[in-house]
Amino acid sequence: MVILTLNCGSSSAKYQVYDWDNKDVLAVGIVERIGLEYSTIEQKSTGKEVYEARFSSPTHMEAIQLVLKMLVDEKYGCIKSLDEIGAVGHRVLHGGEYFKKSTLVTDEVIEKLKEIIPLGPLHMPANIMGIEVARKLMPNVPQAIVMDTAWHQTMEEAAFMYAVPYSWYKDYNVRRYGFHGTSHLYCAKRAAVLLGKENKDTNVIIMHIGNGASGCAVKNGVCIDTSMGLTPLEGLVMGSRSGDMDPAIIPYMCKNLGVTPAEMDTLLNKKSGLIGICGKSDRRDVHTAALEGDKLAQLGIDMEIHRIKKYIGAYAALLGRVDAVVFTAGVGEMGDHIRKGALSGLENFGIKLDEKKNALSHCRNTETCISADDSPVKIFVIPTDEELVMTEDAFALMNGTYDIHTNFHYTFESPDYVNKARARGLVENLKKTPELESIIAHPVRK
Known part of the structure; x- marks a missing residue:
């Protein structure tokens, strides 16, 4: 089974395909210039030629349609059938006061996300559009949202409140939310392993x-x-x-x-x-x-x-x-x-x-x-790995084993964890700079 992660911006869609059973990245890609006179796509599948092309993508619908087509392409793709996709994880900028952790997508969840568009007017519409398109194209695949703000929900009031009229918080949700949450989560847990x-x-x-x-x-x-x-x-x-x-x-x-x-x-x-x-x-x-x-x-x-x-x-x-x-x-x-x-x-x-x-x-x-x-x-x-956090959250939600990060254990929290894609990258780095080996941070066994 593979997990697809999507990160839809206002004019772009980044994606990754992860082989859950073998713990390896099968493909990464990006569509850019969505909604402009022409769009571009670049896809890199492991062991395959890089696919690059210009095409017409007035909306995210055309972009994600092409992404799904290229994932199963015989020459450039990484899977044989879309049936191999077990879950889709979507990066979402803002969870507001509604979403304290990752969650499966429902019609009600989408309506809640639309309510908090004013908290992220530059990013939220594109995030939501990507979710709606993916649900339409893959109606039987579980879809999960992973919020940038979720990691920061452990802050206390003294840290997240602003010294403005309290009614601004009660009536308009004005507070510190924080972002890059999946990155901070990954790095915090990897740092613990290295320590x-x-x-x-x-x-x-x-x-x-x-x-x-x-x-x-x-x-x-x-x-x-x-x-x-x-x-x-x-x-x-x-x-x-x-x-x-x-x-x-x-x-x-x-x-x-x-x-x-x-x-x-x-x-x-x-x-x-x-x-x-x-x-x-x-x-x-x-x-x-x-x-x-x-x-x-x-x-x-x-x-x-x-x-x-x-x-x-x-x-x-x-x-x-x-x-x-x-x-x-x-x-x-x-x-x-x-x-x-x-x-x-x-x-x-x-x-x-x-x-x-x-x-x-x-x-x-x-x-x-x-x-x-x-x-x-x-x-x-x-090196951060936000896509891996999204992948693990999506798999766990689909599997019914997910919990808030303070109770949930990620695979990369183990000293024995090996990221195969990064291991291949490390080999290439060492070929170029052998001295790099002297500063590699190795996990400390407890």
């Missing part, structure tokens, strides 16, 4: 740094605070999002620029962050420009590092004892200059980076330990 501790005994700080970025403080294995808020706009400096700022700036600049609240929302989400400072959001481009003397690119890097460092210090204060700091997602995994800058000067917190190890850790698929040998706090780079 040789029970999840419930582990205190870690996780920095998910990609185009979107968020931090999470994990105490005794659960989230106690996170940087994103009602929406993904709050917190760290991101590729195109502002992160933390004085709220009074908004009415001030609305007046000065003559823009509407909706236009200001677009400015803060799409035209701020690094792209607002230096005109670039891809960290590779920003780093290259800084090395070539671009002062605004260097300013953007300095601002990003400053904000990450500030959150690490704040979370260390909340946790008291810190077992590990974890970096994940594209920049967290590849941006050694960001990690170096963010961790420098934190020795008084017991966080000591080994710069040579840090420079070596510049690859995908490999869990590494980059802290100095005498560092009281471990520093891990853990």
